Amino acid sequence: MPELPEVETTRRGIATIMPGRILRQLIVHEPRLRWPIPPDLPALLNNTQVLACERRGKYLLIRFDHGTQIVHLGMSGSLRRVPMDEPLRKHDHVEWVFDDARFLLHDPRRFGAVLWHPAQSGDIGDHPLLASLGSEPFGPDFTPDALYAGVHGRRQSIKQLLLGGRIVVGVGNIYASESLYQAGIDPRAPGDRLSRPRCARLHAAILQTLSQALESGGSTLRDYVNAQGTPGAYFTLHAAVYERDGQPCPRCASPIRRIVQGQRATYFCPQCQKR
DSSP states (O other): OOOHHHHHHHHHHHHTTSTTSEEOEEEESOOBSSSBOOTTHHHHHTTEEEEEEEEETTEEEEEETTEEEEEEOTTTOEEEEEOTTOOOOTTEEEEEEOSSOEEEEEOTTOOOEEEEEEGGGOOGGGSTTTTTOOBOTTSTTOOHHHHHHHHTTOOSBHHHHHHHSSSBSSOOHHHHHHHHHHHTBOTTSBGGGOOHHHHHHHHHHHHHHHHHHHHHTSOOOTTOBOTTSOBOOOGGGGOSSTTOTTSBOTTTOOBOEEEEETTEEEEEOTTTSBO
């Protein structure tokens, strides 16, 4: 699934083109995504100006004067710029057509979303999909103390707490495994076992891991491409533990282990990462 680095890379790409331009046509080829695309959405948006391209968690927010379009890339989707005359491919479901630019939402599994939040409904942050999200990892609210407060008194494993998105958003499966390895924390450790110093190390590891992923353009998801239509720069080729079960730990040479937590694969070093 595209996580924060992939979605932020896409946002940066569309933010260099869409804002200030008039959306001439929103064309919906397949409305049956995770939630049905509102049938009146093209009429609401055709010939209106894009004001900004923002992000909250894994949701892209395309802001107009009269509301905000909420776009989610689903499990394996992408939003990419294509030539004006490029034929549609299978699984190209939605088009954004400007005078000199065209974007396609490609979503093979149809788990993505294209929704509308009208301005009269209030702040976009109050939308049901966004209201319960945790802090942005690079925002001022995400601090070592905030991380400690979020896990304090929680018996759930720290890996599951990170994936839950209520403490901090964007630390998906790849990045959670890598961050916990960098911090030396066993992914099975209950949240309430983490001291303030360990939370501080984990906080720093999360920021470092996500920063590295952003610099490389995201992970090696098979179907992930950025807004320019090119693949990410393969963050997982540089991963220390993710998908490296049986290989030697870069620190101690012990074999990396793979377990399943909440139906998601977790990779860790049983020697370097302590409960």
